[in-house]
Amino acid sequence: MTKNILALIIVIHSVLIGDMHPLFLMQPLLHFRTTRKLYFLVRRLIDVDLAKYKEMLRKAYEVALMLKKQEEVLVVTHVDADGITSGSIALQALERAGIEGNILFVKQLDPSTIEQVADRNVFTWFTDLGSGQLDLIAEKKIECVITDHHVPQGHYRLQLNPNDFGVDGAHELGGAPTTYLVAKSMGLNYDLVSLAIVGAVGDLQDSRHGKLIGLNRLVLQEGVEGNFISAFRDLRLFGKQTRPVYKMLEYTFDPYLPGISGNEKAALELLESLGISPKDGEFWRRWIDLSYEEKVALTSELVKLCMEAGYPVSTIKRLVGETYIMLHEEEGTELRDAMEYSTLLNATARYGHEDVGLKVCLGDRGEALRRARTLLQNHRRNLSEGLKLVDEIGIVELDNIQYFHAEDKILDTIVGIVAGMCFSKANLRKPIIAFANNSEGVKVSARATQRLVEMGVHLANALRIAAEKVGGKGGGHSIAAGALIPAGCEKEFLRELDRIIGGQLAKCRS
Numbered sequence: 001m002t003k004n005i006l007a008l009i010i011v012i013h014s015v016l017i018g019d020m021h022p023l024f025l026m027q028p029l030l031h032f033r034t035t036r037k038l039y040f041l042v043r044r045l046i047d048v049d050l051a052k053y054k055e056m057l058r059k060a061y062e063v064a065l066m067l068k069k070q071e072e073v074l075v076v077t078h079v080d081a082d083g084i085t086s087g088s089i090a091l092q093a094l095e096r097a098g099i100e101g102n103i104l105f106v107k108q109l110d111p112s113t114i115e116q117v118a119d120r121n122v123f124t125w126f127t128d129l130g131s132g133q134l135d136l137i138a139e140k141k142i143e144c145v146i147t148d149h150h151v152p153q154g155h156y157r158l159q160l161n162p163n164d165f166g167v168d169g170a171h172e173l174g175g176a177p178t179t180y181l182v183a184k185s186m187g188l189n190y191d192l193v194s195l196a197i198v199g200a201v202g203d204l205q206d207s208r209h210g211k212l213i214g215l216n217r218l219v220l221q222e223g224v225e226g227n228f229i230s231a232f233r234d235l236r237l238f239g240k241q242t243r244p245v246y247k248m249l250e251y252t253f254d255p256y257l258p259g260i261s262g263n264e265k266a267a268l269e270l271l272e273s274l275g276i277s278p279k280d281g282e283f284w285r286r287w288i289d290l291s292y293e294e295k296v297a298l299t300s301e302l303v304k305l306c307m308e309a310g311y312p313v314s315t316i317k318r319l320v321g322e323t324y325i326m327l328h329e330e331e332g333t334e335l336r337d338a339m340e341y342s343t344l345l346n347a348t349a350r351y352g353h354e355d356v357g358l359k360v361c362l363g364d365r366g367e368a369l370r371r372a373r374t375l376l377q378n379h380r381r382n383l384s385e386g387l388k389l390v391d392e393i394g395i396v397e398l399d400n401i402q403y404f405h406a407e408d409k410i411l412d413t414i415v416g417i418v419a420g421m422c423f424s425k426a427n428l429r430k431p432i433i434a435f436a437n438n439s440e441g442v443k444v445s446a447r448a449t450q451r452l453v454e455m456g457v458h459l460a461n462a463l464r465i466a467a468e469k470v471g472g473k474g475g476g477h478s479i480a481a482g483a484l485i486p487a488g489c490e491k492e493f494l495r496e497l498d499r500i501i502g503g504q505l506a507k508c509r510s
């Protein structure tokens, strides 16, 4: 009872003040079981512009009507978790409406893929892409509808895109939830809300605030009310369902847990020091196996460690946030937690097996799920082998950045993740730049920490300028970015990048 009253106080506090102060995290209310509905109700009134939502639903209905006139539809979608979930939402909505649906995955919509789509000569539903290529689509006279969240390059009547309604497509409505709005206008497709939320989390729509905001939240609300999803505040680390707790801690690199990340022994000792048994008989205990008190103790300890290490409030806050549980999936599986589900999907896409991820989204819990898990395990193995390789070749420090060159010993599709994990043993004060060869040249992946970003680092800007200088191109986000440069230009690129990052840091210091 007192727990509930305290929960209520924190709800009111978080509503009034906006977010919680880290001191509140010292005793985090991990589960708002009884107050969850109230929490949503209050946040809903404050956060969300219902008028915009209604406008979007009107457009979704228009798009849905057009789709329902078709006998056959080709779904064209992006190869990542958001794209796979978007595509699977579209396919299921079509099937249930008695429309023949087929799917085509593309890495990007360039003139050659558009040509490929045009050649199919079937009514097309672009999901999680399309808005940026309206001119190419019009040029090829492709009959289509679009549900996308990337910034549109022009107007198109049968396009549902949050940006057209003053809603930020990067944080307030993802590709899968946008597609879901059309799906639910086509028929009784409310169960597809789970996939919508998995896609949104896969697209990191919840990363900035540690929870889904904006219209994403309204979609989430529908999932909660329909008993498809449960949402509550919890530790926001990866692997709560499937990894032993000490492994979950060891493998957490963002935020970097001082003394714990990358250190199995220290992770086990931390549990011991808190009186948390890492094992239950034969079985390694996962986060979901811990008692409420143990969860609170461990979370408090992690917050304390980060505070003692002088981390900024914004970093510490990210330890705790919302977790999204898919209530119809089995507990202890990747599919139960939106973060793990989307990682599983990304693992299939990263190795060219997005069809496997799609089958999982379409309900295959047998062969496809087994294959997806194998892909995820291989992915993890590749990551740890990548880390070992970096140990061997070493990380070279320049004035403002540090780098390693994996040549062709690490896949270019995962070298960025390896770079991010290297913070466990590299200098936390400099961004990490990783090179790997691919068929088109040299792939560059750069990773910073949240702290570096707060100090002024913007990797996307820096990589774009440095790459263009050597005849390549780059882009991405402030904290993670990539580039493709011609082989042999690495030295010059590094010199340039070192100078630019130095400038970014200096500008912020002054």
Ligand SMILES: [Mn+2]
Pocket (backbone or CB within 6 Å): 082, 083, 128, 149, 174, 175, 176, 203
């Ligand atoms: Mn997307």
